[in-house]
Structure formats: C-alpha cells, structure tokens
Amino acid sequence: MKSIHTSFVDAVKDIHDGATIMVGGFGLVGIPENLIKALLETGVKDLTIISNNCGVDDWGLGLLLQNKQVKKMISSYVGENKEFERQVLSGELEVELVPQGSLSEKIRAGGAGIPGFYTPAGVGTPIAEGKETKVFNGKEYLLEEGLVADFSLVRAAKGDKMGNLIYNKTAQNFNPMIATAGKVTIAEVEELYEIGELPPDQIHTPSVYVQRLIVGKQEKRIERLTVSE
Amino acid sequence: MKSIHTSFVDAVKDIHDGATIMVGGFGLVGIPENLIKALLETGVKDLTIISNNCGVDDWGLGLLLQNKQVKKMISSYVGENKEFERQVLSGELEVELVPQGSLSEKIRAGGAGIPGFYTPAGVGTPIAEGKETKVFNGKEYLLEEGLVADFSLVRAAKGDKMGNLIYNKTAQNFNPMIATAGKVTIAEVEELYEIGELPPDQIHTPSVYVQRLIVGKQEKRIERLTVSE
Amino acid sequence: MNNRERIARRAEKEVQDGFFVNLGIGMPTLVANYISDNKQVVLQSENGLLGIGPYPTKDSVDPDLINAGKETVTAIKGASYFSSAESFAMIRGGHIDLAILGAMEVAENGDLANWMIPGKMIKGMGGAMDLVHGAQRVVIIMDHVNRKGEPKILKKCSLPLTGKNVVNRIITDRAVIDVTEEGLKLVEVMEGFTVEDIQNSTEPELIIAEGLK
C-alpha cells in the first residue's frame, strides 16, 4: 500500500529548497542515517530542520550543516557541534531553542491537530518572550503552538509493507511524534516485514502515518561510549 | 514495589464519598469489572465518574448507577442505559457530555501536566457554551482543560509486580490515559507477572503511573454480539 | 435493493483505493460490506483500531475486540491497536481521508446536526464532533426526507449542531449533493427521481450541475 523505495535519493528527491523537515533521533541514536546522507547527495538547500539535536560534526545532521544546507534549526540541545557554533556566531545559521518537553509535545500536537497547548516550561525565562501566557489554578503557563513539517524522516527497527513501525529501546525517542507531523513521512527501517508479521498490539507508529518506506543498514555510531569495569 | 492486593474491597476502600474517579473501558470492553463491583460493596456515595460510557443497566458502571452511588457522569456517550435516562430526567444524576476525542485528550492532558489545549471539536455547538475560543491560522478552536481524578481504575491484560501494564486489542481504549491521570491508580490485571517478564519495548503503561495491582478474573460480557455467517 | 442498501452502495464510490476511512455507527457501517476487492482500504475505529476486518465467525468472537458501535469485529492483517487519545490524534490531525456519517439535518453551508434532539434524552455525541473536523472529507449518508416526508436538507439546522460548515457531500436515497462555496450543488439524481423531485424535497435552492437535466 505504501511506496517502498530502494534508492535513498529517490525517497527524498522531492524535498525542495526551503522545505521544513523533521528528523527523528536523540543524539545519534535513532537517526535515519541513510536518509540524511541522501540529502547530502540531492544538495537541497535552505532547510529548516526540527530535530532535538543536530548530530556531531561528521555524522547525522552535522553532515548537512557542514555542507551548508541548513538555514534554521529548531532543537532543544545543540552543544555537540563546533561547526554549528561557528555558523550561528557568523550569522549563517538561525537557531530556535525549545525546551525538550515542549518540543516533543509541540510535534505531537502538530500531528494530532492541536494548534496550541499550555505548559509551565519556560515561564519567567527568555523562552517566554513574545509568548502568550495564561493562569490556570493560580499558576502561570505558556502557550506553545503545534509544529508540522513538509517531510518527516524517521528510523525504526522494524516496519511492515503497510507502514506500521516498531522502534528499538531508546532509539524510539522523537521518532513516533515526528512520524505523525510530516505531510509526507519517510521511514528508514532496519528490517522490512510482510503485512501481518508485526503484532498489532505492539505497533508504535500505526501505518496511517507513513507514506514511504526504505530499508537501511545503520552504522549506529556511539557518541559517548561508557562502560563499567 | 507496588502494593499488590488480593481483596478488591481492600484495594478501593479508601475511595471516599464525593471522590472523583476515572474508570477505563469503552462500552463493556476493558472495564475493571471487579474493582467496579467492589465499589458496590463499599457503598461509597456521591461519586463523580469520568468514563467514556456508563455501562449497561446490569453491568459495569451501570451497577453503581442502579445503586445510586453516582452524583455526576462525565462521558461522551451514555445511550445504553435506561436507569441513566431515568436519573437524569428526575434530576438525581448530573451529566456532562464531552466529545470523545476531547475527553480522551483532556485525560491525557491531565496526566501530562497540560492544563489546557485547543481543539476544533465542538466549535459552534452547545459544547462551546461558556468556553474560551481562540483563532489559529484563521480557524476557531475551543480551549479544553485537563482532567485529573482522586482515583483511577483501569484494567489490563498483563501487569508485572512493578506496575507495568500491557492491554489487549481494543480493551486498551481509555485505560492508558486514565492510568496517568489519577492521584492513585489501581490496576486490575488478568495476569500478574514477575518483574522482568514483560518486554520493555511493549509496555503500554509504564510502572510509574500505577500504585496498586490486583488480579481479577473477567466475565467480559459482550454488548453487541455480531457474527458473520 | 432497499434504500439503506442503495445509499450504502453509492457511498462506496466515495472510498478510493489506499484510503483510510472511518465509518459512523449505523447505516455508515454497512458501507464496509460493499467495498470493492479491487481497493485497498483501511477502516479506522475510534475506540483504537486501525484495520477493522469482517464480523467474526461464532467460534472466533473475541470480547476484547469491538468497533465503535460496540459490535464484535475482527482485525485485518497489518492492523494496529492503540489508545483512544492516539485514535483521536489520528482523526483530529487529518490523517483519516474520509468519514462517512449519518445525519438528522444538514444545512446548505455544511452545518451538521446528528447527535441531539432537545427534549429527548441526550445520548451523547461520541466521536462525531471530532470526526467532522478531523477527517479530510466528510460525506453524510441519510434518507432524503424524514418520516413525515419533510426535508432534512435545510437552509439552517433546527437541531443543535455537531459541527459548523463541516460537510462536503450528502448522499441520500434520492440524490448526491455537494456543499460548495456557492451553495448546495445537485450532482446526481437517483433512478426514479427527477431534478424537480429533489428540489421539491430540499429546502435550500439547489445549483444544478451541468449535464443533469
């Protein structure tokens, strides 16, 4: 029922200059590695990217930064990336920082048709500037608006040909909400299954949210290898 | 780590007169059958009950209605129950009808610390009376507030001793949100597992939301048996 | 072929290959029986199921598996189960291509009344108020007139609304009528009726589509 691609470039080639895209992942975990690399190949420019982080200098979304394909990042934490810092300080790159809980809820809201919701996060901080506030039960809350995107890129451990997705461990992170908030959602899956092979009670992302599927082998680079003796 | 009960009456005995409780289920599917019956035994009165439906005359929440233990129902659909109709018309029972999508989101919001959100459902209808509205991108939305409860009663197919829950098929329905929105959440499970026996990627309700557990055998009455030839 | 069957068969044509569809309780549920095998269609049930299958055989009834009308059903291969909040996120977020719903009254501006008759017992709106705003397209199926023979398609609804300006198309036993910015447009007339019959049983003035005599 869904378009199943074999070329990553084909899967992303209609992502146009100036598009707003959302990309799943937390740090380097759960990022759609090959879809990101395909954007390097298409060379699409002036992207607005909504993603919790921006990769590292030589991996993940950091690759698109290096290649100067990004106009604006909407993220909660971008501290792992020197090129990011350089571009922001030079004015080449715009950045909008959003508290992580607000960011994840804004994306969920966008996908769920909720144009705005109230949250305590950011009240009395620079984040509140220019935002409406409202008092509920004597406490002040900020109005945060839903976020949507032209394209959403997610990664899942398992997908079926109908578009149902299952994530692995903390590689789930932002992927489920991002899958709901793109006009077109493209899922890079580690393993593709026939329809009916995934248990219906265990689906994290129901098929309705996914328009394109492609199987990708992941490097899964580790940002901070920490081991016990 | 959680209190694991063997007596349903013990599990609900601190639910006090005038308490607000949420009860999972859609129709008779996924209702915590034995916890409801235990409330008949404790005889608690003047309950405000938040639940999508109100059972049928002789099963589910209908039992509490028959026994005149309910002061107010907050539901989306209550059309299966003659005693309900009688009590509303006689003024004994108060009812607040909420669109089903707003109800499920209000409960999620309550559990998620979101005091209010905007939805298109109900704009221009009697539901909008007395509610704030706001225009986003030229379209009007209603402000709906989060709902919380003193106690939440849910039913799950599987639970572990830590409080993690897994639901079966459409018996999931309102249960996951309701589990998050009670100050005390009491889960009636069909099967109780040791800690570590449930797969961490498949948990529908993480343990943090559940305070009490009890194993209950379900009748699972069928409201509308419909079969193909 | 009775009226309900005629309406359901016509409504089936609204369902396109690849669509995700929500069918309301009652007559809309019947539409499922007529969906062509040539179309891949996924039916959503607002109680938390994407991929409703046929009614179960007597031996395969599962009391934990029902549709929004509380009937026992099955699930197709590739189905998924989820919470009510997720289900309405799916609906409200515009991910359902088509909702086919019943109605008591429809107004010429697309207002819909289908949940409440003042003075009668209120049963509740269920998911209807969410569906009419969320689905990409809302098609109403109903009898053209009420039991007294009076129009159900009105200049203005007399009953409390389910939603304002939400209906895209009305399919009745007599006609197919689109809600357009210019007003109601008669686009099909069922066999046995004339354009005049339709106008006479419809309160607002109809725009007659080209090609309909």
Added chain:
Amino acid sequence: MNNRERIARRAEKEVQDGFFVNLGIGMPTLVANYISDNKQVVLQSENGLLGIGPYPTKDSVDPDLINAGKETVTAIKGASYFSSAESFAMIRGGHIDLAILGAMEVAENGDLANWMIPGKMIKGMGGAMDLVHGAQRVVIIMDHVNRKGEPKILKKCSLPLTGKNVVNRIITDRAVIDVTEEGLKLVEVMEGFTVEDIQNSTEPELIIAEGLK
C-alpha cells in the same frame, strides 16, 4: 573523597525508597553510583527510559540504548521504553518524585539558572526547563562558589533563568540549604566549615536551622 563525590553521597540521602528519580547530566548522574541497595529506586531518563541500569560491560554495549547524557547504559528488569512526548508527559505531569540537577546560580526565591551564559555559545536547555516544573521535588547539587570564589547562591540570578521559584533544596560541598517561604534556610553544614563560613560565601542572608550552631 573529592568535592564531587562528597556532594553526590549527600545527595543520595534525598532519594527515598520507592522513588522515581531523574538525575541531570554531569555531577547528578554520579549520584546513581551511591544509591543504597536497601532502596528500590527507579531512574528515569528523559530520552524515553524508565529504569536506567549500570553502564554496560564492553561486550554488552547497545548503541540504541543511551541515557539523556548520551552515554551508553543498560536497563534494569522491569524497565520500559517510550517516546519523548510520553517521557515529558511523565515529567510534566508530576509523576517523578525527585529531580537532582546541576546549577550555575540559584536565587533565594528558588530561581534557577543552569543553561545559558550570555555571550557564550548557547548549547540549549534540553529537558531542564520541563524537569524543574514537573518533578515533585527539585534538588540542586553544585559547588558552593564559582571558580573565582564568588557565591553561586544569590539574591537574584544574574544569568537567564531555567525556571522561576522551582528549587526546593541546594546541596553543595559546604552546606545543605532549603528554599522556604521565609527565605533560604541553612539546614546542614559540611565537615570543615562553620555557619559563618557558609554565610560568608552565600549572598542572601541565611536563616539558621535550630540545632545548627
């Protein structure tokens, strides 16, 4: 025992049996090393894990399993994984008993600054702004003074805030101080320091708890 270890060991006493706890990145993460085996404690990681376990052995590293500090971790028995939205629903909804976080500055009214130094590159607030409002109790652990020896506990924060009026308790290498409605209350003095030492290295006037000389 160095300062970090001393602070982490003292912070461990904040963790009660049965608590669900979120430990911030950096020094707060160290607290996990000292949690008594007599306490059943579940650690939440805002990237979608309830039940953080110890760091993995070299052979059991799973690149899909990290904590919010992006370190490879393991999961305990009874853990669960979920989305970031669910994770912050848990946090914002008040389901986490305790958050232990680091700080640059804390003010006497409980204001916290721990994410941004104007003029320096902004790295982002991550989940801190959500945690300070969501957790039932917010405990700050930090050095009592900055590298120049100046107080970090101030009448008013000079840096942009993470949250207003959100801190319950401050644990430093020198003292334990509670934020109360009457002002900052000194409740413990670490070995090697006097009440006077603490007041001298703290900008606001401290209320001295009974029993502290």
